[in-house]
Amino acid sequence: MACSTDRILGACLGTAVGDALGMPIEGISHQNVRTYYKGIKEFRADEQRKDLDAGQWTDDTQMTFALVQALAASDGPAGWPSAVAGEYVAMREHARRWGPTTTAAIDRLADGVAPENAGESEEPTNGAAMRAAPLGAWWCCTGATREEAWSAIRPVLAVTHRHPAALAAGFGQAAAVQEAMAVDVETFDAATFWQTLTDHVTYAEKKLAEDGAADTRVSDRLDRLRMHLDEFPLDMRDLCDGAGVRADEAWPYACAMFARRPHLLENTLLSSINVGGDADTHGAMLGSLLGALHGWDAFPAEWHEGLEARERLEEEAGALAGAITAA
Known part of the structure; x- marks a missing residue:
């Protein structure tokens, strides 16, 4: 059922599974994935950077679960930005592969800059979207309106990202998780999902434009993909101009792959x-959507067993579930 603990765990730990599967091929082309890894079929160690072992995850999961802990411990949205900022700063000593956008923002937070002013405004990256799954779970479970969700979610994403495209994609990922969690696999309709998702992103872009930050690149990409949701993965990647770090690339690609075959969890992920590119991040975003739709129990047993710190992540996501289902 929608908003069950299993679905909330699915959205949060699905992020970690997709991150860990994509981790060894982060930034690698499809051709090199095929040549040097023969395709990813299971958790693998990073044989190129040699910094992480099979089943370990990167900053995508670290940042998502910082958000999980902050949301679970806070009384409500008003306290989220400060709580999230504190969690991010506390993570600095054990950061994993943090990109320059995130690093710069968290350095500013550590120097005492207020959460509303610390976020990076120059780079339209995927960093806000990659960690938005807990916000989508909150949205679904509380029944918040879109206006209420925007007011709650934007300040949290803006702690690290203030570029309008990054914020639009981050809000879009929260909306996508909310929509995936609200339906059953049997009743999921790709066209309806895509139209609703586009409406949410367009709304976010209009709200940002009211503040003088006009940018429609994310909704433009969704419109471009609308009639191509049954394409092969490599063709879908090309329609996104790659599956790289920009908010109008990997995030729309992950959503399109979800809409393409939502009922095939393992195959879809x-x-x-295996398309490559920013594989840990689009894997994390897609994993959260599949988890929101199917629930954590639906993931293969070997992914449960091989995931780093699984029991801790389950406990933290369970605490979030208890907090938002009781709200």
């Missing part, structure tokens, strides 16, 4: 990751 692996076929997406």
